[in-house]
Amino acid sequence: MDKVFVAGCGMTRFGKRDESLSDLVFEAAKMAREDSKIEEFDAVYVGSMNPDEFTGDGNISTVITDRLGMTKPSLRIETASSTGAGVFHAAFLSVASGHYDNVLVVAGEKMTHLPTQKSTTMMAKVISPLERIYGATMPALAALVTRRYMHEYGLDRETLGLVAVKNHYNGSLNKYAHFQKEVTLEKVIESKMVSDPLRLYDCAPISDGACACILTSKEKEIRISGLGHATDTLSLAHRDSLTGFSATQNAAKKAYDMAKTAPKEVDVAEVHDAFTSFEIIDTEDLGFFKKGGGGQALKDGITKLEGDLPINPSGGLKARGHPVGASGLAQIIEIYWQLKGEAQKRQVDSAKIGLAQSIGGLANNNLVTILEAC
Amino acid sequence: MIKGSECLCGKKVVPKRDICPKCGKHMSEAEFQDFGRVLTLTILHVPPEGYEGPIMFCMVAIEGGAKLVCGYEGDRDLDIGEHVRIKKIDNKYICEPLV
Ligand SMILES: [Zn+2]
Numbered sequence: 181m182d183k184v185f186v187a188g189c190g191m192t193r194f195g196k197r198d199e200s201l202s203d204l205v206f207e208a209a210k211m212a213r214e215d216s217k218i219e220e221f222d223a224v225y226v227g228s229m230n231p232d233e234f235t236g237d238g239n240i241s242t243v244i245t246d247r248l249g250m251t252k253p254s255l256r257i258e259t260a261s262s263t264g265a266g267v268f269h270a271a272f273l274s275v276a277s278g279h280y281d282n283v284l285v286v287a288g289e290k291m292t293h294l295p296t297q298k299s300t301t302m303m304a305k306v307i308s309p310l311e312r313i314y315g316a317t318m319p320a321l322a323a324l325v326t327r328r329y330m331h332e333y334g335l336d337r338e339t340l341g342l343v344a345v346k347n348h349y350n351g352s353l354n355k356y357a358h359f360q361k362e363v364t365l366e367k368v369i370e371s372k373m374v375s376d377p378l379r380l381y382d383c384a385p386i387s388d389g390a391c392a393c394i395l396t397s398k399e400k401e402i403r404i405s406g407l408g409h410a411t412d413t414l415s416l417a418h419r420d421s422l423t424g425f426s427a428t429q430n431a432a433k434k435a436y437d438m439a440k441t442a443p444k445e446v447d448v449a450e451v452h453d454a455f456t457s458f459e460i461i462d463t464e465d466l467g468f469f470k471k472g473g474g475g476q477a478l479k480d481g482i483t484k485l486e487g488d489l490p491i492n493p494s495g496g497l498k499a500r501g502h503p504v505g506a507s508g509l510a511q512i513i514e515i516y517w518q519l520k521g522e523a524q525k526r527q528v529d530s531a532k533i534g535l536a537q538s539i540g541g542l543a544n545n546n547l548v549t550i551l552e553a554c
Numbered sequence: 555m556i557k558g559s560e561c562l563c564g565k566k567v568v569p570k571r572d573i574c575p576k577c578g579k580h581m582s583e584a585e586f587q588d589f590g591r592v593l594t595l596t597i598l599h600v601p602p603e604g605y606e607g608p609i610m611f612c613m614v615a616i617e618g619g620a621k622l623v624c625g626y627e628g629d630r631d632l633d634i635g636e637h638v639r640i641k642k643i644d645n646k647y648i649c650e651p652l653v
Pocket of ligand 1 (some may be wrong): 579
């Protein structure tokens with residue numbers, strides 16, 4: 181397998197945007213092309229979870245490639261809320277195989293123009309019909325996981341809220357973030373109840389946004405050293421454990437093995453905090469902390485920007501925002517910026533190895549990506 | 555009793571299905587007790603389109619090994635670990651406290 185490098189990245193500000201999905205992708209791709217100085221591509225890989233329903237556009241890979249002014253082969257990849265990571269992995273394989281030399285990867289979603297209830301209902305289509313018939317949504321299933329986790333490991337409401345406080349602080353330093361304002365713990369734990377015990381500030385927002393990343397076989401500063409992709413049963417009820425995601429654990433093992441590295445070597449990570457409890461679970465599934473120890477590590481400040489292992493320096497899905505198809509790629513781009521020392525006000529100290537972890541639906545198609553500064 | 559399926563790999567599921575979600579082998583039909591314990595629960599205050607909130611549902615560990623998400627329409631809160639009986643109404647499973 182050939183070595184694959186990240187040559188350049190771009191991102192729009194996430195949030196409520198008036199532009200079309202194609203225009204957002206154009207903005208991000210322009211920035212990535214300028215960053216990479218690469219203008220000729222063999223193919224365009226497009227990630228978008230549900231543009232057909234969110235925007236009414238079909239044939240989105242061609243619509244976007246046409247907007248970019250490129251008559252290049254394009255294809256769309258979808259893995260629910262990990263789409264942005266899924267498309268990155270697919271593009272990686274096309275370069276690693278030697279088939280392509282330069283590939284443009286773009287990912288985006290346009291959601292905020294719809295009423296929240298409509299978006300929530302559309303997002304709920306990713307979960308099992310066995311659970312959906314009761315009216316279950318993503319937050320409801322996440323709440324089932326969270327309640328059980330709190331029961332088994334004694335995680336308290338305040339500690340859960342600290343995830344939101346930390347990530348909103350990081351987001352306040354990120355000019356691309358949907359939310360660039362800090363929140364207090366009081367505000368988090370008094371926010372509106374969504375699905376007990378998860379409140380509004382425990383949930384990532386619905387956002388618009390796009391990002392772009394250029395992969396190349398030519399040697400550059402940042403190399404993609406490890407990839408892992410694993411899944412689990414569609415239904416939560418068919419799984420052995422409710423308090424950890426085997427899809428993350430298995431994807432992480434593959435990525436660490438491929439990169440010949442280990443959790444303790446990771447300097448910075450972006451993890452899938454669609455819900456505050458997921459960040460705590462993710463940091464355990466990735467092997468950073470022992471099972472049940474994620475909450476204590478958070479309380480001890482280990483995962484803060486200036487801690488030993490900064491988690492979600494971008495603000496995470498929680499504060500950067502969650503355009504569902506874009507988030508997985510946005511995480512990888514944040515790691516790229518951190519390793520290059522280009523993360524501006526939220527830059528962590530001397531990071532050489534960074535990891536991004538993305539969850540599809542209720543922990544199906546979870547992907548782990550490891551980047552290294554050469 | 556509740557109808558479900560079991561696999562040689564040990565997986566047990568409700569409702570029944572022909573192929574094991576874990577290992578892909580054919581499952582055989584099985585019957586389980588219609589009671590179990592609450593593993594976890596939630597009350598959803600922001601329902602999807604077509605539903606009225608709040609909606610309470612829980613995951614129950616059925617006596618015999620399968621897990622099941624079911625609805626609950628009782629007049630008092632349930633707790634984790636509580637014993638419940640499960641009824642099938644149309645295609646939905648609904649639980650109620652045993653005592
Ligand atoms: Zn089986």
